[in-house]
Amino acid sequence: MSSKAIRIHAYGGPEVMQWEDVPTPEPGPGEALVHQGAVGLNYIDVYFRTGLYKSAAMPVTLGMEGAGTVKAVGPDVSDLKVGDRVAYAGAIGAYATERVIAADKLVKLPDGIDFKTAAAMMLQGMTAQYLLRRTYRVKSGDTILVHAAAGGVGLILCQWAKHLGATVIGVVSTEQKAELARAHGAAHTIIGHANLPAEVKRITGGGMVPVVYDSVGRDTFMPSLDSLAPLGTMVSYGNASGPVPPVDISILAAKGSLFLTRPSLATYTAKRADLEATANDLFDVVRNGAVKIQVNQTFPLKDAGAAHTALESRKTTGSTVLLP
Numbered sequence: 001m002s003s004k005a006i007r008i009h010a011y012g013g014p015e016v017m018q019w020e021d022v023p024t025p026e027p028g029p030g031e032a033l034v035h036q037g038a039v040g041l042n043y044i045d046v047y048f049r050t051g052l053y054k055s056a057a058m059p060v061t062l063g064m065e066g067a068g069t070v071k072a073v074g075p076d077v078s079d080l081k082v083g084d085r086v087a088y089a090g091a092i093g094a095y096a097t098e099r100v101i102a103a104d105k106l107v108k109l110p111d112g113i114d115f116k117t118a119a120a121m122m123l124q125g126m127t128a129q130y131l132l133r134r135t136y137r138v139k140s141g142d143t144i145l146v147h148a149a150a151g152g153v154g155l156i157l158c159q160w161a162k163h164l165g166a167t168v169i170g171v172v173s174t175e176q177k178a179e180l181a182r183a184h185g186a187a188h189t190i191i192g193h194a195n196l197p198a199e200v201k202r203i204t205g206g207g208m209v210p211v212v213y214d215s216v217g218r219d220t221f222m223p224s225l226d227s228l229a230p231l232g233t234m235v236s237y238g239n240a241s242g243p244v245p246p247v248d249i250s251i252l253a254a255k256g257s258l259f260l261t262r263p264s265l266a267t268y269t270a271k272r273a274d275l276e277a278t279a280n281d282l283f284d285v286v287r288n289g290a291v292k293i294q295v296n297q298t299f300p301l302k303d304a305g306a307a308h309t310a311l312e313s314r315k316t317t318g319s320t321v322l323l324p
Ligand code: NDP
Pocket: 041, 042, 043, 044, 123, 124, 127, 148, 149, 150, 151, 152, 153, 154, 171, 172, 173, 174, 177, 215, 216, 219, 237, 238, 239, 240, 241, 242, 263, 264, 265, 266, 311, 312, 313, 314, 315, 316, 317, 318
């Protein structure tokens, strides 16, 4: 039996991604075979393709997120059965028609959430959950700064933060993206980061913000620090413009006794109880309508290279799904 997968044999541009026949894997102990209904596209897939993040071996099947149906389970898997609808985030190997995955990475998908929506939201939505509820606990009345506010994580952060009673200032690159961010809960938008601290000062009446969610990295690190109130929290959670260069930590004192963290979803969902709580919180806000998952682009899985090109050239908004 064979299935299809997008694999890379070397790091590089989108052209290194190959649509290949691969043997359909057998689930071993603690594993399940998932027939995938939809696959999520995430910026982390670009980092694994370029080699910014390294994979354990080559060739590697890219992709961290998907949703589908359990087709087989390994000998000792008792809490999943053939036919269960499941979803996951954070396990490399998702760009495939069928894949094997550790069963404890899977969560059962509630009725009413289809595969496309699930594949669009598990990674970006659980990220928004831990960022807003755990890394810095957003309170009603907070004014917060969100970079890439019209992106996949960004549109979810805007809606969820508004639902929590926060005022969101969204940073985007175009007026069209600014409109989209406002339509999803951003109260204010700033185009570009050239005058970011001054703009934040104007919008907050000089108070600045208690937290910045910065996924852009190199280009925005300093303007983000300068947008924080004293004792503020800098959450640097991505590198879309490149990694942040090494920092002299004494600047955190000079800029107001700031907190700096570089969190990852893997840590926040490493324990099964945390994964379930994070996913359930996400399912709740999606099912009650507080957060609407915007799948603004879909591509056939075999055209994942074109999806990467669109994502890297800032042409996408909201979430993107690859269809096997
Ligand atoms: P997005 O949909 O947000 O796409 C990236 C966006 O970043 C672009 O649309 C663009 O928005 C902005 N951007 C700014 N500068 C650049 C640049 N030089 N090149 C490309 N894009 C740029 O992607 P995702 O929602 O998938 O991910 C968002 C970020 O969150 C990524 O950095 C990702 O790594 C990170 N992330 C981190 C996680 C964690 O746990 N640490 C988990 C999930 C995601 P604009 O044009 O408006 O500037």
